[in-house]
Amino acid sequence: MKDNYKTRQRIANWTLCVVGLAVSFLMLVPFAWMLSASFKNNMEIYAYPIKWVPEFFRLDNYRKVWVEINFPRYFLNSLKLSSIITAAQLVTCSLAAYSFSKLRFPGRDKIFVLYLATMMVPWHAIMIPQFIVVKTLNLYDSHLSLIMIQSFSAFGVFLLRQNMLSIPGSLHEAAKIDGCGSFRTYWSIILPLTKTGLATLTVLTFNGIWNDYLGPMLYLDSDKNKTVQVALAGFKQEYSADYGAIMAGTVCSIIPIILVYVFAQKYIVEGVAFSGLKG
Amino acid sequence: MSRQQRREALAGYLYILPNFIGFLIFTGIPVFIGLGISFTNYKGFPGAKFVGVANYLQLFKDTLFKTALRNNLAYSFSVVPLTILVSLLLALMLNKAIPLGGFFKTVYFFPNLTSMVAVGCVALLLFEPTKGPINQFLRMLGMPQESLPGWFFSSKTALATVVITVVWKQAGYYMIMFLGGLKNIPSHLYEAAKIDGANPWQIFWSVTWPMLTPTTFMVAILCFIASFQTFDIINVTTAGGPGRATSVLVFRIYREAFSDWKMGYASAIAYFLFMIILVVTLVQWHGQKNWVVEDD
Numbered sequence: 001m002k003d004n005y006k007t008r009q010r011i012a013n014w015t016l017c018v019v020g021l022a023v024s025f026l027m028l029v030p031f032a033w034m035l036s037a038s039f040k041n042n043m044e045i046y047a048y049p050i051k052w053v054p055e056f057f058r059l060d061n062y063r064k065v066w067v068e069i070n071f072p073r074y075f076l077n078s079l080k081l082s083s084i085i086t087a088a089q090l091v092t093c094s095l096a097a098y099s100f101s102k103l104r105f106p107g108r109d110k111i112f113v114l115y116l117a118t119m120m121v122p123w124h125a126i127m128i129p130q131f132i133v134v135k136t137l138n139l140y141d142s143h144l145s146l147i148m149i150q151s152f153s154a155f156g157v158f159l160l161r162q163n164m165l166s167i168p169g170s171l172h173e174a175a176k177i178d179g180c181g182s183f184r185t186y187w188s189i190i191l192p193l194t195k196t197g198l199a200t201l202t203v204l205t206f207n208g209i210w211n212d213y214l215g216p217m218l219y220l221d222s223d224k225n226k227t228v229q230v231a232l233a234g235f236k237q238e239y240s241a242d243y244g245a246i247m248a249g250t251v252c253s254i255i256p257i258i259l260v261y262v263f264a265q266k267y268i269v270e271g272v273a274f275s276g277l278k279g
Numbered sequence: 280m281s282r283q284q285r286r287e288a289l290a291g292y293l294y295i296l297p298n299f300i301g302f303l304i305f306t307g308i309p310v311f312i313g314l315g316i317s318f319t320n321y322k323g324f325p326g327a328k329f330v331g332v333a334n335y336l337q338l339f340k341d342t343l344f345k346t347a348l349r350n351n352l353a354y355s356f357s358v359v360p361l362t363i364l365v366s367l368l369l370a371l372m373l374n375k376a377i378p379l380g381g382f383f384k385t386v387y388f389f390p391n392l393t394s395m396v397a398v399g400c401v402a403l404l405l406f407e408p409t410k411g412p413i414n415q416f417l418r419m420l421g422m423p424q425e426s427l428p429g430w431f432f433s434s435k436t437a438l439a440t441v442v443i444t445v446v447w448k449q450a451g452y453y454m455i456m457f458l459g460g461l462k463n464i465p466s467h468l469y470e471a472a473k474i475d476g477a478n479p480w481q482i483f484w485s486v487t488w489p490m491l492t493p494t495t496f497m498v499a500i501l502c503f504i505a506s507f508q509t510f511d512i513i514n515v516t517t518a519g520g521p522g523r524a525t526s527v528l529v530f531r532i533y534r535e536a537f538s539d540w541k542m543g544y545a546s547a548i549a550y551f552l553f554m555i556i557l558v559v560t561l562v563q564w565h566g567q568k569n570w571v572v573e574d575d
Binding site for chain 1: 284287291292293295301304305312313316369375376379380382383384385388389390392393394396397398400402403405407410415447451452455456459501504510514515529532533537542545549550552553556557560
């Protein structure tokens, strides 16, 4: 009877595995199609039946993207913004999180509640006044505008604080008794023990900024400042009939994300679990 | 306060300062500026006049806004249940020790990481009505030419196509949350149910589903809030069209503010959106305390 149950369980699991493969197909097939189309011309893209492996690997589309529309520039812009903003968030958020979790000062918890409250403010609801602030500060059409707006994140503070709370307070006290100043404690004791949180914040921020579309669309005007997402959307408009080239651009825009996913999947998943927690 | 305590307090404020100032300037103050502007006819240059609640009254008369609100509600009330259904099914599947489970989790989550712009570009071509692979596939299945859907290009199906695309993209994200919820259900409950002779269907409805309520509730709220901030996919694929079929709230705010430069009026819509999200968030806080089944 027990064997019977086990066999049934095995059959059920393998059936589910087949279902799982079918769903994987649904999830991946658009990307496969995109990659395949990026090497084809228009005729070949919509040829029926679909040739998944192109007959000729045409590089025209990639040439168009990289040479004609100056994709490298947009790519570097996105890379620059994502790196700077990520680095800035790591600094500002970890300092604030350290202060909120380990230091004692009057009003600390009240200020923290204020922080939590700002997390409720949807960005889309304040994009107009924010735009006015950016214009007033003369930051419009500069990368600095996005850097200033996105380098301070309540979510980042919350995530890192949660991480730091799990570090035993005795460690912090011991450092203090040994005459270790608060900045040195932060730097050489707290930060090394917050690696997971820092890695999670790095990956989430980098990914978020890389994929951001509305922000750069609002705040950047001149072509030389544009980011990959804005350029891709514009490219789609301008070359709307050139399917292969649009797909080549899309492939290029996704490559960094794939790299991040391959190397830091664990932290991304952790980040999602955390956003669940905050609710 | 001793000297040391004072120093610690000083350090505490100092470390918060960079983040706090940035936040104050770019989030805190704008919240109030936005409210102020929503009572004016500000158009992006000096000389705005105070108009009282005129902008808010205008909302009730503005058919463009009402259409956007209706579309947004239709969108939210399809995206949220569908996302919950799909992500829960995926999570239930991956919660079992099935072969290749880890690989599946990686794959299902992947679309969520790509940008909406990229997803929109690919979806536009896949759903192309005449030659696109999806309609070709339907044709192969024997669907007659005239009943093939126009997807993004028909006002009847455009919103539904956006829903399909978004559910496909985000299901993996909420699946991870459901997996977390499922892991937290104590295994003794399942064992007890099995001893009582419950079948898998009964186990699901009397153990898994009630124990999962906190997670489901949270997923519903997060997903609902996100659905009221949809913009990227709309702007890339349909730009609110055909006609006004896919115009949603943020799209409307964007158009009013940054195409027509009616920033005062757009701020009123933005505050309306803010209030919706605020109410939903408060419901969530309240619900988490009272409504949800807790394990004890």
